[in-house]
Amino acid sequence: MSLLAEGITGSLGAVGYGLAAIGPGIGVGVVFAAYIQATARQPESAKNTRTYLFLGFALSEALALLGFVVPFIFK
Amino acid sequence: MIANVLASAGPGFQAPGVDEFYPTPLGEFSLLGIQFAITRITLISWVAVALVIGFFVLAARRPQLVPGRLQFAGESAYGLIRNSVAREVLGHQGLRYAPYLASLFFFILANNIMGIIPFAQVSPNAKFALPALLAGLTYIMFNYIGIRQHGLVPYLRANLFPPGVPWPMYLLVTPIEFASTFIFRPVTLAVRLFANMFAGHLLLAVFALGTVYLLSVPNFSKIFSLASFAMAIVMTFFELLIEVLQAYVFTVLTAVYLEGAMSEH
Numbered sequence: 001m002s003l004l005a006e007g008i009t010g011s012l013g014a015v016g017y018g019l020a021a022i023g024p025g026i027g028v029g030v031v032f033a034a035y036i037q038a039t040a041r042q043p044e045s046a047k048n049t050r051t052y053l054f055l056g057f058a059l060s061e062a063l064a065l066l067g068f069v070v071p072f073i074f075k
Numbered sequence: 076m077i078a079n080v081l082a083s084a085g086p087g088f089q090a091p092g093v094d095e096f097y098p099t100p101l102g103e104f105s106l107l108g109i110q111f112a113i114t115r116i117t118l119i120s121w122v123a124v125a126l127v128i129g130f131f132v133l134a135a136r137r138p139q140l141v142p143g144r145l146q147f148a149g150e151s152a153y154g155l156i157r158n159s160v161a162r163e164v165l166g167h168q169g170l171r172y173a174p175y176l177a178s179l180f181f182f183i184l185a186n187n188i189m190g191i192i193p194f195a196q197v198s199p200n201a202k203f204a205l206p207a208l209l210a211g212l213t214y215i216m217f218n219y220i221g222i223r224q225h226g227l228v229p230y231l232r233a234n235l236f237p238p239g240v241p242w243p244m245y246l247l248v249t250p251i252e253f254a255s256t257f258i259f260r261p262v263t264l265a266v267r268l269f270a271n272m273f274a275g276h277l278l279l280a281v282f283a284l285g286t287v288y289l290l291s292v293p294n295f296s297k298i299f300s301l302a303s304f305a306m307a308i309v310m311t312f313f314e315l316l317i318e319v320l321q322a323y324v325f326t327v328l329t330a331v332y333l334e335g336a337m338s339e340h
Contacts (some may be wrong), residue, residue, distance in 0.1 A: 051164060051327055058324040062263045065270035072093055072273075 013071020020067020027060030088288050091280035096201060096273070120199035123185035131181075156180050156326065164330040165337070172333060175216075179209065180326040183268065187318035190275055191311050198318070201272040203265070210265035213329045218257075221336030230336070264328060271321045275314045282307035 035053045039046045100112035134149025142150060153173075160180075161173035183200065190198035199205050221230045234256050235249050282303050289300035 051160075054320070054324055054327060055331065058267060058321075058328065059263075062267045065267060065274065068274050069266065069270045 011071065016071060017064075017067045020070075021064045024060045024062075024064035027063075028057055031056040031060060088285070091277055091284055095197070095276065095280060116197060116199050116202060119189045119195045119197065120186060120205070122195070123189050123199065124182065127181045127185045152181070153177050160323075160326055160330050164327065165334050168337070169330070169334070172330070176326050176330055179329060180322055183209065183325055184319065184322040187272060187322055188315075190272060190318060191279070191314050196279070197276050198272040200268055201276050203269045206265040206268040206272075209268070209325070210261045213264060213332060214261040217329075217332040217336040220333060224337055260332060264325065268321055268325055271317055275317055278310055279307060279314060282310055 031053065035049060038049055096116075098114045098116065100114050101118070102113045104111055131149055131153075134145050134152075138146060156177040157170065157173040161169045161176050165172060186199045186205065188198075189195045190201070221234075224230075225233065235252050236245055237248065237252065240248055285303040286300045286307060289296060289303055
């Protein structure tokens with residue numbers, strides 16, 4: 001095990017960012033899927049739900065961005 | 076930046092790092108015991124603000140009933156935020172916050188766009204100070220409006236003790252509500268804008284430096300610099316999308332927080 005780990009070099013922050021991107025990736029997909037579905041079912045509602053689309057997108061995306069910034073802070 | 080790569084003595088690819096955001100100061104001065112430094116990022120911010128002010132002053136200088144080309148552009152730009160953010164999110168009483176929201180949007184937009192303008196190529200919002208200031212303004216504003224509208228105690232009660240919850244649950248709900256409303260709101264608002272611009276600049280820098288580095292290798296790997304260059308172009312357009320979107324998101328979230336403070340039940 002330690003022999004294996006010796007060959008691995010690089011930033012743990014990159015691994016952390018990969019893990020941090022999983023949840024927001026799913027979340028952003030769900031947000032856009034729901035928007036497309038809602039718009040397909042009721043095209044005239046597209047204008048009303050667009051604000052919530054960007055809101056939901058931004059809120060889920062924030063987690064991935066936190067994961068991106070944290071390795072720079074705790075270097 | 077490119078000169079740094081070519082001049083770097085060490086072999087191999089030098090990935091861009093945080094140093095990108097600390098350019099050498101062009102001038103320094105001290106005021107009231109605080110050290111100030113004017114860097115090229117400061118200059119970029121000034122240029123962005125000058126562009127916004129210039130555009131709107133020129134557009135509104137001689138308003139006519141039948142708008143000219145520039146006046147129409149200015150009015151549609153303002154109307155975009157006034158109608159699709161202020162009126163849609165805040166309702167009719169929100170129209171008096173439309174000037175603030177529009178200023179916020181165009182200030183952030185102009186600063187963000189500087190991230191892909193040639194020779195500027197770094198957004199002032201990639202320094203944490205600017206997004207933190209803007210988020211702080213929003214934070215003070217929505218709390219002030221909420222307290223003015225409802226009074227301090229009802230405002231806090233509506234935020235910390237949402238109605239319709241069985242009372243033992245308040246042990247759990249109140250700390251969560253406190254953290255999410257009074258701590259995470261301003262922090263995520265600032266970090267979202269900052270991290271997007273920060274990540275975007277590093278992304279562009281990686282591909283731009285990669286192009287130059289791959290061109291400088293002595294073997295056939297040179298051809299891969301074309302792929303890196305194409306990626307830099309694609310990412311520039313992607314950044315344009317992100318920059319407009321983040322300015323919009325910041326404005327919409329500010330409006331949503333204002334709405335939450337204005338209409339507590």
